[in-house]
Amino acid sequence: MHTFKAGDTVTIFQMSPSKGLLIEGKATIRKRIHDMEERYMVEFESEPKEMYERFVDTWGQQHPEKYVRGFNKKIGKTA
Numbered sequence: 001m002h003t004f005k006a007g008d009t010v011t012i013f014q015m016s017p018s019k020g021l022l023i024e025g026k027a028t029i030r031k032r033i034h035d036m037e038e039r040y041m042v043e044f045e046s047e048p049k050e051m052y053e054r055f056v057d058t059w060g061q062q063h064p065e066k067y068v069r070g071f072n073k074k075i076g077k078t079a
Contacts, residue, residue, distance in 0.1 A: 002038065003058050004029045010056050011064040012042065020077030021068050027054070 004010060006029055014024040027042035030051055038058065041051045060067030072078065 002032045002040075004032075004040065004056060006030060006032075010042070011061060012044070012054050013057050013060060013064075013068070020072040020075055023064055023068060024054075027052075029056070 008029045010027055010029060012024040012027050014022050016022055025044045025046055027044045029040050030043050031041040033039040033041065033053065038056050040054060040056055042054050042056075043049070043051050060071075
């Protein structure tokens with residue numbers, strides 16, 4: 001199932017072994033990857049016209065910074 005559609009702006013998260021969950025950046029959904037749930041081709045605001053395949057975490061979209069802090073606290077990572 002896909003939550004987002006082409007044109008939606010989302011926050012992309014990235015997991016770092018040393019730092020925990022990080023915000024990779026804001027991106028625009030360009031295309032759904034149909035055979036994989038919540039995987040999309042996205043275009044980052046910082047790199048227009050470049051597309052990347054990313055998993056979009058639906059849980060952190062409302063409050064990205066709070067989500068990152070809470071997630072990292074749960075896994076014992078602090079900034």
